[in-house]
Amino acid sequence: MSSEPLLKVAGVETYYGNIRALAGVDVEAHKGEIVSLIGANGAGKSTLMMTICGSPQARSGQIVFDGEDITRLPTHLIARRRIAQSPEGRRIFPRMTVLENLQMGAGLDNLKYFKEDVEKIFTMFPRLKERQTQRGGTLSGGEQQMLSIGRALMSRPKLLLLDEPSLGLAPLIVKGIFEQIKRLNQEEGLTVFLVEQNAFAALKLSDRAYVMVNGKVTMSGTGKELLADPSVRAAYLEGGHH
16 A cells, blocks of 8 residues: 555644534545545534535645645646545436436546446446436436436546435445445545445445544544444444444
8 A cells, every 4th residue: 555645634624604514634545445434414524525625625734635735726626636526415417417417527638538438337327328318307316326426437536535325225226336336446446435324334345434523533443443343333333224
């Protein structure tokens, strides 16, 4: 593993007005890892994802991606560094077709790979191929989630940020989506940073993981270590998703 992480978040504080949402967060993801961040609703997980993407910007601390300080960069320039986000709530373009949504994800730099990349997404999520001329808004929740991930992948990212990919989906669909994430990581070496309420699924998938409580990282370890940790089990896994 390279000594320098691909993504390093150090001492980051983020505010909404006067409310501190992140209180000095340190996380990192090395190239080729799947890293997950678990925690209760409102712990600040999505805020961290959005801060990495520059909206809102960190008030203090530093975010370094691939050796470059991106803390103060605007969102569109961060995206051009090949960080792609599949945001919480699957914000796809509801009036555009599946294919048009994927085009929006491709960005101007990658249009020469467009056909090849679309085929790859359709192989990964055959359901999208069947639905390619349908408007995004007419898809089921699971199909919209596939489209959101597919759109993020069209930019050929070095780092994929996935925010709550399993939210509101049937267990079987969740299993399929997690299998695809794992495959992308294993076969293409894609680095994935995952925010997930389904702690069991996330920790099983992850090389390393962090627990966030009230805007602070309170624990970190390998996915296995956290799965076995009694306090993590009590807080996030008991009576949960097995």
